[in-house]
Amino acid sequence: MSGLDWLRCPHCAAPLTRTPGALRCAAGHSFDIARQGYVNLLGRAAPANADTPAMLEARARFLAAGHYAPLADAVAAATAGAGRILEVGAGTGYYLARALDAHPDAEGLASDVSPAAARRAARAHPRAAAIVADTWAGLPVADGAVDAVLCVFAPRNPAEFARVLAPGGRVVVAVPTAEHLAALRTRHGLLDVAGDKTDALLAGFPGWEAHVRPVRWRADLAADAVADLIAMGPNAFHGLPEGVPAESVAAAVDVVTLVRP
Template structure:
């Protein structure tokens, strides 16, 4: 099904008008055209991907790690809090893993994954038959029409509160997953991985003020018994892949500690 079920959600990144699908080309009435890739996704970025966009190797590592179920508690929490949503968007979606699992649990829902990495969007295009995939930059503005999402997922991804409020319908939900200070502590200590800012949650809540109201928050903690291959994938699937770190030589028990914050779109913008 690919992009067909979500075409009406999309807006031309050049002029902002609605897009329609004609065979394998998206277009607006002013003549801007965007060809679908063979894998089924479409690039609406309008420029080259940034240097820190996920690479083919990073996407493959993430697919292996998430596919092994190591972050299943996050999936379970998202599923439980999106039961009433029918139009679900995941920004910074990577492989589309979280959105695909949410759609598995909610057969009446349809989804759209966005990511700045063409390699990630390619993988997400095949993640679920009720999910479309688009290359887009959250910071630059999402190529989506206003009010199209009942729920918006943002899992370890960049946040743009103004854009999130625009594309989320009245009363719609924003579900944000952020790492707490102790997340992956053992791996960070052993391998010298990037740190986590201590005031991350407070900054998140401040950034959403005015656009969204905070309605619920859940701390999720569990321990992962990672073999050397999974630990290597954990390191390689995110920003640490671009930085120097210690060598993975064996497995490790690693604590996961994340926060699920849920916001409702404010009635007045």
């Protein structure tokens, strides 16, 4: 299971080593490897806003159909040359898997605060492992262990990203713009997207070299795909519209690569 070798104990920060069926540190803290292949390093119950199995199922169907392939291709391209890739807020592990497919020598680790997500991500790619962890609370990953951090529509922690990245490592962030799915959001009363998200991201990484790649595409969605698109994200917590029609949607995302100083 690639990626598990990069971990440190969430209690004492000592390196974790594999024993049969578990990871253990020198202080005796032990964490079972679930039969599905992931390790829960959260140490508490998942928060109420963690991805649910229903959200993940909708996302898996939607992404498997290729509707966000242009974004996945851009994210994968931004990880070229990275031998160790960590995806935070990984969900199903789709973007990490696409990056690993593009780079046969790379290894991956998917992290998500949802056990249901880690369970799925553990099966996303043979060169990836998965953990349950909270990006905001601190990542159980060794200092300088990774070459690239992926953050696709997910929480960010600049200080932790800087800590776990090797010198010259990069963070690849997918940021929705105000135009992203704008007509769909208006029609169904979905959550708004702030217009300054990319600027806010850059302000959170002062001194980092930044490269912004706008990614724009249209997706012609059948009614069931529209329903999955709405159900796969945070709108699922605010009630889902019924009887949505087929629709052609305009996607507008900035893929921002930030290089650690």
